[in-house]
Amino acid sequence: xxxxxxxxxxxxxxxxxxxxxxxxxxxxxxxxxxxxxxxxxxxxxxxxxxxxxxxxxxxxxxxxxxxxxxxxxxxxxxxxxxxxxxxxxxxxxxxxxxxxxxxxxxxxxxxxxxxxxxxxxxxxxxxxxxxxxxxxxxxxxxxxxxxxxxxxxxxxxxxxxxxxxxxxxxxxxxxxxxxxxxxxxxxxxxxxxxxxxxxxxxxxxxxxxxxxxxxxxxxxxxxxxxxxxxxxxxxxxxxxxxxxxxxxxxxxxxxxxxxxxxxxxxxxxxxxxxxxxxxxxxxxxxxxxxxxxxxxxxxxxxxxxxxxxxxxx
Ligand code: BYC
Numbered sequence: 001x002x003x004x005x006x007x008x009x010x011x012x013x014x015x016x017x018x019x020x021x022x023x024x025x026x027x028x029x030x031x032x033x034x035x036x037x038x039x040x041x042x043x044x045x046x047x048x049x050x051x052x053x054x055x056x057x058x059x060x061x062x063x064x065x066x067x068x069x070x071x072x073x074x075x076x077x078x079x080x081x082x083x084x085x086x087x088x089x090x091x092x093x094x095x096x097x098x099x100x101x102x103x104x105x106x107x108x109x110x111x112x113x114x115x116x117x118x119x120x121x122x123x124x125x126x127x128x129x130x131x132x133x134x135x136x137x138x139x140x141x142x143x144x145x146x147x148x149x150x151x152x153x154x155x156x157x158x159x160x161x162x163x164x165x166x167x168x169x170x171x172x173x174x175x176x177x178x179x180x181x182x183x184x185x186x187x188x189x190x191x192x193x194x195x196x197x198x199x200x201x202x203x204x205x206x207x208x209x210x211x212x213x214x215x216x217x218x219x220x221x222x223x224x225x226x227x228x229x230x231x232x233x234x235x236x237x238x239x240x241x242x243x244x245x246x247x248x249x250x251x252x253x254x255x256x257x258x259x260x261x262x263x264x265x266x267x268x269x270x271x272x273x274x275x276x277x278x279x280x281x282x283x284x285x286x287x288x289x290x291x292x293x294x295x296x297x298x299x300x301x302x303x304x305x306x307x308x309x310x311x312x313x
Pocket of ligand 1: 038039042043044046047048049050051077108109110111112126130131134135137198199200201202206207208209210213219223273
């Protein structure tokens with residue numbers, strides 16, 4: 001490494017340590033750029049693929065009110081994907097390349113969206129637990145060092161906390177409903193609890209990306225810290241619903257002032273992130289199909305933009 005590069009890296013780190021934001025035109029190390037492209041684009045893919053399990057229930061929502069809320073929520077997730085793709089594009093990669101990486105299996109998306117939504121209670125559980133986990137992570141990402149990513153997070157967090165509350169409202173209704181509805185709510189909690197915990201990623205001592213992510217302040221809290229934060233706020237919410245968290249080892253620890261839990265099934269996690277979860281194939285096939293079907297829309301939009309540009313010149 002040249003002395004000049006060494007100095008640049010040092011200045012960059014000093015700037016980050018002073019809590020300054022890095023902006024698109026600024027000099028940045030190649031690894032910093034790549035780390036952000038990976039994380040932001042995977043985040044964007046998660047938002048967009050995450051529309052599928054919920055979209056499955058739009059036509060079967062139990063009332064017009066529930067349908068309108070679900071439609072608005074899913075549309076919000078699409079919007080989050082768009083802000084995030086735009087943030088990733090400011091790092092010099094095109095949307096087409098990002099989608100190609102997703103289709104080729106080079107880019108990941110959150111493991112949690114590879115589980116099926118079997119009934120209406122799952123829509124409640126997704127809002128409560130999946131959006132609840134997502135917002136726990138995303139609140140910390142409002143302080144991420146890359147400016148466009150941090151700014152996208154502010155808007156996304158406001159919407160995600162509404163999503164969390166709409167999910168909790170569904171759970172309240174079901175948990176206080178008929179015995180069958182209560183049973184459905186408990187069953188949904190049983191199936192979504194562990195996948196929600198897996199969203200935070202591997203334990204800190206297994207997480208290869210954390211060191212650099214924290215050094216560059218891309219990541220502002222570790223996987224285990226965020227997971228614990230989520231557990232500590234969610235367990236009392238389950239108690240309020242009168243539902244049982246499906247973890248026989250879960251107990252309050254007065255010494256640490258937090259909940260102790262059982263171990264996540266990491267084999268299942270690794271299976272799901274390597275493409276072998278219950279719905280991985282279905283999710284990707286669907287994304288590829290609709291992407292292909294939407295080619296004419298992209299072509300028309302590009303032609304319109306080119307025409308406008310020509311008129312302005
Ligand atoms: N699923 O070293 P690690 C939403 C990967 S969606 C899949 O700890 P890092 C919503 C990880 O990428 C919100 N892959 O990595 C939408 C890495 O693989 P690569 C989604 C996972 O980056 C619709 C490897 O495992 N939120 O709100 O330090 C409806 C080792 O991990 C997972 C985000 O995307 C996983 N669960 O930490 C409802 C947040 N966990 O890339 C709701 C942004 C780990 O080396 N992302 N991996 O091939 C992050 O905060 C971080 O990237 C992670 C992982 C905490 C996910």
